[in-house]
Amino acid sequence: MSTQFSINNLKATIEGKEILKGINLEIKGGEIHAIMGPNGTGKSTLASALMGHPKYEVTDGEVAINGEDLLEMEVDERARAGLFLAMQYPSEIAGVTNSDFLRSAINARREEGNEISLIKFIRQMESKMKELDMNPEFAHRYLNEGFSGGEKKRNEILQMMLLDPKLVILDEIDSGLDIDALKIVAAGVNAMRSEDRGFLIITHYQRLLNYITPDFVHVMMQGRIVKSGGPELAERLENEGYDWVKEELGIVDETVGQA
């Protein structure tokens, strides 16, 4: 079944401050949507709120994934329903090896008694790591501990590839990546493009979109999507910046919730 993901009038606060002021977005399987915008406009809040980060409180709106009410679900249930968030700052967890973690995550999606066999798991993991040009040693390292910024991002993509999600959110996946790593990550994402999977790419540089061509581009300011278009919108933003959008819409301060 092709994925249907819809966000309707989503509002969210952090410590009582409203950051998301009514987001509307529809993503279908096979589509890649990019959300762009300057810092402090609520982009990462949208990603975290969709995943269910406990710091954010959703105060209004609906989010549905394939007809199921996402906002009613716990974080792990959202993941098992098909949502995947590649995080901007992935946690480091000492004492838990990358491979133990990945296997737990895969098995969390399977029935008890039907766990993935160790050999099959290792084969899958090693082939994906090779695709991402990751040192096989990373399988046995503690999860993200001592990983460089680029290594952490590759590790996020590795998880995405192994977990086969329905709706992928990439939150600033390009930050901290050199151009070679960026190409590898983009190739990983492109390899995952399929008719039943949707993508939401959050970035404030157009650079990534040279390698992953979006179908739709949205600009976020003041906690709302203020402008939408096709890939040409990203190019214009890269060339001209955001000032023309602010001027066009009469926005003076594009940020939201700043003290």
Add this chain to the structure above:
Amino acid sequence: MLNMSTQTNSPVNQSLADALSRSKQEPAWLTALRTEAAEAAQTLEWPKPEKMNITRWNLDAFGQHKASDKVADVSALPEAVKELVPAEASANLLVQRNSGVVLSQLSEELRSKGVIFTDLETAAREHEDLVKAHLFTAINKNEDKLTALHAALWSGGVFVYVPKNVEVELPLQALLYSDDAEATFAPHILIVADSHSRVTYVDNVITNFGEGAAASIHQSIVEVIVKPGAQVQFATIHQLGQSVSDLTLRRAVIENDGRIEWIIGDLQDGNILSDTLSVLKGNGSTSDAKVISIGSGSQKMSLTTQAVHFGKSSDSNMVTRAVMKEQGTAIINGITKIEKGATKANGVQTEKVLMLSPQARGDANPILLIDEDDVTAGHAASVGQVNPEQIFYLMSRGISKQEAERLIIHGFLTPVVSEIPIEAVRERLHKLLERKLGS
């Protein structure tokens, strides 16, 4: 079976210690040692560990001496005990049940090399000179009421002697268990590793009393004498029931270029006073201590590791990690003391406590006492909770909250457990951690 007309909680007096010693046909010096200690115990005070009042722990409930009948081999042991003895370990095995040792086996190969592995009572008769020269040399029997009572009342116990230049490959294993809450359970463990010898000793200390057992204590003293160039690995896992207060003191004296490694799993369900000290007497002597503990229920735990440096270029490392659940209280002390003249000494300690419950309490007290300038020393201590960002991260991959916590808690202990050099101990610890964390 020795029958004495004493009741649990009766005061220990000289005549009791005297009668115990005579019943065991101990040499006169040992009888004198016991009676002197019994006398001293009447006026000495209980130890006062940092921030922990142990005097409420039924410290007098040392029970009465109840020796058990010897058994012919492992197959004659109760099932619950037998499963703790790995098949390959049974060649070099000692089992104490309640107040007395019931089984003691040593391979012919080690025997022919002059290795001694027997209960301390037998050793005091058959290897009198060795025992006399070392017993109560790593600890003063009159240090406090606890040591004096132990000196008066110990029974069973373990004696290990490894002659010069002998390297023992397989671990010597002891199983110290009690299934009678009214029996005295007070083994004394004495290990002497002669020059350039090497040995690994592993024990499991267990009670199996069932529900509703009366309060009792396990009091134990370990002395390890590490002669020049010798290496001793000492691994111990304590798994005592909720009604038992465990009072265990461990002392090692390490001579030139000798090494001790302590591996301690404090996984009891009752109160714990666990105090482990390495005296780095010799130049180039080294000590490494790893302590793992899980506190649960309303357990009170005082866990102390200490290193005292006298030798030049001596080196100590101490790591303690504890997970605290429910209403458990842990006071964790690390004491590194470097004496004047111990130049180029290095002492490092780390204490970390992971709190799983708002009602639990964990204190980490790192103490460095340094009287010499030309040294290096360091400490790190932390008390923290499971990081909610980490939980969120794991859950965002579909892992349930419960499983995420389990991964993080195991991850907290794994870096220490995985460094344990003895595979059987590592596996046993993993199993016990799983059990105590899961409950």
